[in-house]
Amino acid sequence: MGAIFIRIILSWVGMDPQNPVVVFLHEITEPILAPIxxxxxxxxxxxxxxxxxxxxxxxxxxxxxxxxV
Numbered sequence: 001m002g003a004i005f006i007r008i009i010l011s012w013v014g015m016d017p018q019n020p021v022v023v024f025l026h027e028i029t030e031p032i033l034a035p036i037x038x039x040x041x042x043x044x045x046x047x048x049x050x051x052x053x054x055x056x057x058x059x060x061x062x063x064x065x066x067x068x069v
Contacts, residue, residue, distance in 0.1 A: 003028050
């Protein structure tokens with residue numbers, strides 16, 4: 001979730017896409033975000049897939065925590 005959040009912030013700042021940090025964040029978050037984008041198209045200029053991914057990851061983490069208790 002942290003990597004997705006940082007990716008959102010960096011997209012707002014407009015960092016160079018060739019920056020190694022941006023490339024790394026893209027590589028580790030894209031496998032999560034790409035499937036969500038297939039089901040949820042962009043809304044104008046907004047890409048809401050990171051928000052959906054954070055919500056889904058949060059729900060999965062809560063469910064997993066309940067299973068472990």
